[in-house]
Amino acid sequence: MARTVQKSGVLPVPNITLIEAVNLAMASEMRRDPNVVVLGEDIGRNGGVFRATLGLLDEFGEGRVIDTPLAETLVAAMAIGLSTQGIKAVAEIQFSGFLYPCVDQVVNHAARYRNRTRGRMSCPLVIRAPNSGGIHAPEHHSESLETTFAQMPGLRVVCPSSPARAYGLLLAAIRDPDPVIFLEPTRLYRLFKQPVEDDGEALPLDSCFIDRSGADLTLVSWGAMMHDTRLVADQLAEEGISAEVIDIATLKPLDMATILASVAKTGRCVIVSESPRAGGWASEVAANLAEHGLLSLFAPVMRVAGYDTVMPLAQLERSYIPDTDRILREVRKLFEMAPK
Amino acid sequence: MARTVQKSGVLPVPNITLIEAVNLAMASEMRRDPNVVVLGEDIGRNGGVFRATLGLLDEFGEGRVIDTPLAETLVAAMAIGLSTQGIKAVAEIQFSGFLYPCVDQVVNHAARYRNRTRGRMSCPLVIRAPNSGGIHAPEHHSESLETTFAQMPGLRVVCPSSPARAYGLLLAAIRDPDPVIFLEPTRLYRLFKQPVEDDGEALPLDSCFIDRSGADLTLVSWGAMMHDTRLVADQLAEEGISAEVIDIATLKPLDMATILASVAKTGRCVIVSESPRAGGWASEVAANLAEHGLLSLFAPVMRVAGYDTVMPLAQLERSYIPDTDRILREVRKLFEMAPK
Amino acid sequence: MKLLNHDSKATTRIASYEIFRTQYLNPDGSLIADPPAFTKDREQARAMYALMLRTRLFDKKAVALQRTGQLGTYAAVLGQEAIGVAIGHSLADDDIFIPGYREYAAQFARGVPLRAILQYWGGDERGMDYPAGTPAHHDFPLSVPIATQVPHAIGVAYAMKLRGEKRVVLASCGDGATSKGDFYEAVSSAKIWNLPIVFLISNNGWAISMPSHRQTGAQTFAQKGLAGGINGEQVDGNDVIATRAVLSAAIERARNGEGPSLVEALTYRLHDHTTADDARRYRPEAEVTAAWERCPVKRFKAYIEAQGFWNQADEDALVAEGTAAAEAAAQEFLKLKPAAPESMFDHLYASLPKALEWQRDEVAARGPVQGAH
Amino acid sequence: MKLLNHDSKATTRIASYEIFRTQYLNPDGSLIADPPAFTKDREQARAMYALMLRTRLFDKKAVALQRTGQLGTYAAVLGQEAIGVAIGHSLADDDIFIPGYREYAAQFARGVPLRAILQYWGGDERGMDYPAGTPAHHDFPLSVPIATQVPHAIGVAYAMKLRGEKRVVLASCGDGATSKGDFYEAVSSAKIWNLPIVFLISNNGWAISMPSHRQTGAQTFAQKGLAGGINGEQVDGNDVIATRAVLSAAIERARNGEGPSLVEALTYRLHDHTTADDARRYRPEAEVTAAWERCPVKRFKAYIEAQGFWNQADEDALVAEGTAAAEAAAQEFLKLKPAAPESMFDHLYASLPKALEWQRDEVAARGPVQGAH
Numbered sequence A, B: 001m002a003r004t005v006q007k008s009g010v011l012p013v014p015n016i017t018l019i020e021a022v023n024l025a026m027a028s029e030m031r032r033d034p035n036v037v038v039l040g041e042d043i044g045r046n047g048g049v050f051r052a053t054l055g056l057l058d059e060f061g062e063g064r065v066i067d068t069p070l071a072e073t074l075v076a077a078m079a080i081g082l083s084t085q086g087i088k089a090v091a092e093i094q095f096s097g098f099l100y101p102c103v104d105q106v107v108n109h110a111a112r113y114r115n116r117t118r119g120r121m122s123c124p125l126v127i128r129a130p131n132s133g134g135i136h137a138p139e140h141h142s143e144s145l146e147t148t149f150a151q152m153p154g155l156r157v158v159c160p161s162s163p164a165r166a167y168g169l170l171l172a173a174i175r176d177p178d179p180v181i182f183l184e185p186t187r188l189y190r191l192f193k194q195p196v197e198d199d200g201e202a203l204p205l206d207s208c209f210i211d212r213s214g215a216d217l218t219l220v221s222w223g224a225m226m227h228d229t230r231l232v233a234d235q236l237a238e239e240g241i242s243a244e245v246i247d248i249a250t251l252k253p254l255d256m257a258t259i260l261a262s263v264a265k266t267g268r269c270v271i272v273s274e275s276p277r278a279g280g281w282a283s284e285v286a287a288n289l290a291e292h293g294l295l296s297l298f299a300p301v302m303r304v305a306g307y308d309t310v311m312p313l314a315q316l317e318r319s320y321i322p323d324t325d326r327i328l329r330e331v332r333k334l335f336e337m338a339p340k
Numbered sequence C, D: 001m002k003l004l005n006h007d008s009k010a011t012t013r014i015a016s017y018e019i020f021r022t023q024y025l026n027p028d029g030s031l032i033a034d035p036p037a038f039t040k041d042r043e044q045a046r047a048m049y050a051l052m053l054r055t056r057l058f059d060k061k062a063v064a065l066q067r068t069g070q071l072g073t074y075a076a077v078l079g080q081e082a083i084g085v086a087i088g089h090s091l092a093d094d095d096i097f098i099p100g101y102r103e104y105a106a107q108f109a110r111g112v113p114l115r116a117i118l119q120y121w122g123g124d125e126r127g128m129d130y131p132a133g134t135p136a137h138h139d140f141p142l143s144v145p146i147a148t149q150v151p152h153a154i155g156v157a158y159a160m161k162l163r164g165e166k167r168v169v170l171a172s173c174g175d176g177a178t179s180k181g182d183f184y185e186a187v188s189s190a191k192i193w194n195l196p197i198v199f200l201i202s203n204n205g206w207a208i209s210m211p212s213h214r215q216t217g218a219q220t221f222a223q224k225g226l227a228g229g230i231n232g233e234q235v236d237g238n239d240v241i242a243t244r245a246v247l248s249a250a251i252e253r254a255r256n257g258e259g260p261s262l263v264e265a266l267t268y269r270l271h272d273h274t275t276a277d278d279a280r281r282y283r284p285e286a287e288v289t290a291a292w293e294r295c296p297v298k299r300f301k302a303y304i305e306a307q308g309f310w311n312q313a314d315e316d317a318l319v320a321e322g323t324a325a326a327e328a329a330a331q332e333f334l335k336l337k338p339a340a341p342e343s344m345f346d347h348l349y350a351s352l353p354k355a356l357e358w359q360r361d362e363v364a365a366r367g368p369v370q371g372a373h
């Protein structure tokens, strides 16, 4: 994989993958802000197991590209320590299943130092990790962790769904004065390319993206599942059903206003999420609809989600992860219950 | 506090507090089953910081009443190791805010060994912890952690709301062949007493309790908030509103059938929870109503929950924890929108 | 420690380590060895003693407040004051202190107002907003989740090193804390980057009801440093001279680029664990009585009296002044109006997300709630 | 390691520790010292060698399967086989083995079918259901979350002790794993209850791209035992004689109630970290070439040949047999039908909660899904 080092302006806008966009955002912000450092396991010479940090060591040196010991609690705690000193720490956790040892540090400290000290201290850090399944990876490499963190006060949780959004949202996350959990859709890392200009423009961290407008149905998703959700919208369009597609992207804080406005228009909503159904973030969206959108609903709010079982190993992971079939089936149910 | 050592039958049924009921359930099951052990920080001679394990060391000895080092990851991991050998480990975590270091072990191992080995191994363990606030405790002692665990496949999560339920549910939890997270409502520990017979009868781990029947409104809660919820139902009864009160108690797996049947009857639902609103278990209940109960709803599903901010220290905790005023206000809104 | 005990050429020694312990003052205040220069400085010695006694007087007041229902749970420092004094007198203003929750003396030395400590235990977050212009302003607040603050030192020290600053981080914790993975992940990694850190373990013999010898299989807590290839050393933590000497040496090593150290300071918790605890449930009274013989205040007082640095008039004046200061702090604390309820949202994020505004408004509209402090 | 370097009476030595290292065989197979009795037993020596070579042949096949798209990511054990052989030949059937993920030789010795290892890396949970009637049936499965399996040993060993059994737990992990709090919380506490545990660190020089000397400040990994007051010792992990001797000594100590030990076995990862890794990105080829000189298979073969226990005919027969066994395992694996999709619910709980039945039904109704294995 070639490094994408792109100055904006004269050169053509490169077509890059999501993982390249993540790499570009870090490199770009590290050039801009000498207080940005990256840290994590195998992120230096090796460039990270997914190559997200490729080239950063050569460009920025060992001081700012920190290979840590194999200790996730330490990675989080070190990022906290750095960030309290105004060093913007962008930590990588190698796979989503290894985020759990960070939970205590993130919840009890990163999310709280500002509050605890009444603003005297703060933790402007980012914890990045690949998230969700679909690449036939080993055990514990395919989990979807967004809800675990989105539940926690004091955090922001971001799940990009395209190279351009990964670039803009990661810039925003690094610049944000508070801790951000940035969960990257592993199976989209190299699935498709997009032109991404390295213009240093961040995207907002508190607004849903309306991917396409529609009148009959609101499809809501984030991260890897956005891909299937978009395909479903394509399919529905062919059938004459106009779906509005919303990418939550910034799960916490949740921009319900955009979703409520959409459902007020369409009256139907299907929420698609890979993380387990029970207690997942799809439930949070649905609960808000049940409270604030009830009168506009023509039909039940459907969740298409990962099952409430352990993420299976590779052979069965495709039976676990929602796909276009499962989404379409729920959509069709809706239109049966509440025909257009 | 006197130990309650009660043989069923001839002696009068003692009136005991919730913490005494927890103690009684452990003592009772340890007498019945020599494979039950308890472990945790300060649970031996000291009897636990809330005295839940009082008297167990004297009765059962150091072998079965294990004072651990100050290391919550170890407490969880040790419970896992014990339970794989058929020793039913009942671990205490001292305060809810210190459960986070257990998350990795619980989610990645306790909840998975059975699944991972296709049933060859299993983890029949219980992790008990005080949960939620209201007793003017120090920082990190007042958090509500139920959703963090209820989200996770492979676990059971239980939140008792009375001495009798604490006794029966803890017996069930200890006997259950799978890992159970048992979160005890700190501020109910000594708030009221109930006659609890030490009859060794466990309560079911997969059914809601209908505390009282009603026709106009379904109030759903669990744990400490059940107390305020019951008070609200009393108040409403005086006003001629008949509230059905449901104690979820066994949050995971969630018995939605009982809740749906109730809402089918009442058409109105308010869910009361102390844990933060966004992504809380109240959202899971509401999402299920939005999917399966939509047609029976006369009015929006309301959640009265902890705010999406860090649990404040003692001086402001009462402004954070939902109370009867806040619940009543939401109830009144409902009846304004959908009068009886 | 050989697993294979036969005396074979197959087995060779590849490393050896020694653990040392330092003590200058006997419990009666007499000297074991010639003490460091700072002990000869009358003003410094008096200042150290004054801080120690003032802390004890504050502690007494705090416990009294709690006993009379005017303060929440409080963790007393009775018997451990010398360690805080040694920290306070060893760190430079620019250094960063990452405390556990008992080192009030060090915090006072660095500018934390007495009132602020009461505020924290009184359930008011404003107690952690240490005043601008003091060293405490860049120090960490008290940390309740045991040991979790220790690895923050890695990041803080790394930041100092990255910026080429000659600053030092001192992170402290208790004996119980050393059982936690967080403690170890810090100790294990500090030397990788040769970071300017001093890890301080206040071994007060107990972690609530667990005696320190049941906390771990290690014979000393100092040797836990070896797991990270770090200098580990024990000191008599009730001997303020030794503690200051050892901490200062460790701090200067760190400042000079010689890397991290670990110090185990032996002391004794003379009080219950906190005011919510009753140590008589698990701890023999005779142990406490014996420990009073090693009291750090008494010991250092005997020393400075012997040096001619201190007399009864000094003592009387200090007791009066320290008692008044504690009393004034208590009054100040008790007169504070609770924060506005909606302030619970004020420092959650740098600026409150729109999605949460209604929650803040709701709390504000309700105003103070019955049953609050 | 003294912080205060002046030679004062104030400072006394309170403890000292030594770390030893054992090696019997030179890389060329010649002896450094008189070896333990088991090496004189022809059948045992042959069995150990056969297990080592069979494991290498299996490993080669597994890598080949992955390279041809017939297996998922696989973690090779190339170069580290002696450690697994030593474990397999040291543990009693009744003991419990808690592995990391590279000790296939030990697993094979304890009854795990070759096919099962392929199944696991091939993405099929059924690969962890080790056969009833073998020691492996009560062993732990592979553990991917690094170091997290180590503290399970505390609970397992406690259970053994509680029941008065004379059994031992061996928990193994890599050099990288020793940086995790989970590792330490186990090591720090094992001696509290004097538990029958052997902690084994396979120090293969690397944790993915991190050389072991950058993993921690400790000079040896053996000394990490000192943090828990545990015997810690190093052994040449490519010398199967030394490794078995040291492990056996540690196991017998544990069995006799003498408590836990920690063994650091020095070895080298000759392969990439896993088949998903490319070590050339970060590791000098010269280092790998040099490490081949220390190959454990070659070394032990030279030894048994010199003893007259082994000859070329034996070697040829073993290569043929081992290759066939690996091939047969591969065929068996490749012929397995994937589990029914709804089996993902079959072992979530002892019995499926009613609330989840519809999910199981939904998955069953869909049947196998395109894009699966």
Ligand SMILES: Cc1ncc(C[n+]2csc(CCOP(=O)(O)OP(=O)(O)O)c2C)c(N)n1
Pocket: B041, B070, B072, B094, B098, C102, C144, C145, C146, C173, C174, C175, C176, C177, C178, C204, C206, C207, C208, C269, C273
């Ligand atoms: C992670 C965590 N677990 C448990 C507790 C409850 N707790 C508070 S203090 C304490 C004992 C601490 O002992 P030690 O580290 O020796 O410090 P000391 O109190 O003796 O100063 C415990 C268990 C806590 N605060 N944090």
Ligand SMILES: Cc1ncc(C[n+]2csc(CCOP(=O)(O)OP(=O)(O)O)c2C)c(N)n1
Pocket: A041, A070, A072, A094, A098, D102, D144, D145, D146, D173, D174, D175, D176, D177, D178, D202, D204, D206, D207, D208, D269, D273
């Ligand atoms: C908790 C956790 N973090 C990260 C990983 C990813 N990972 C897999 S193996 C490995 C390196 C392990 O090194 P070591 O312990 O030395 O064992 P080795 O692979 O060398 O045998 C890493 C970082 C993991 N599996 N688990």
Ligand SMILES: [Mg+2]
Pocket: C174, C175, C176, C202, C203, C204, C205, C206, C207, C208
């Ligand atoms: Mg202590």
Ligand SMILES: [Mg+2]
Pocket: D174, D175, D176, D202, D203, D204, D205, D206, D207, D208
């Ligand atoms: Mg390794």
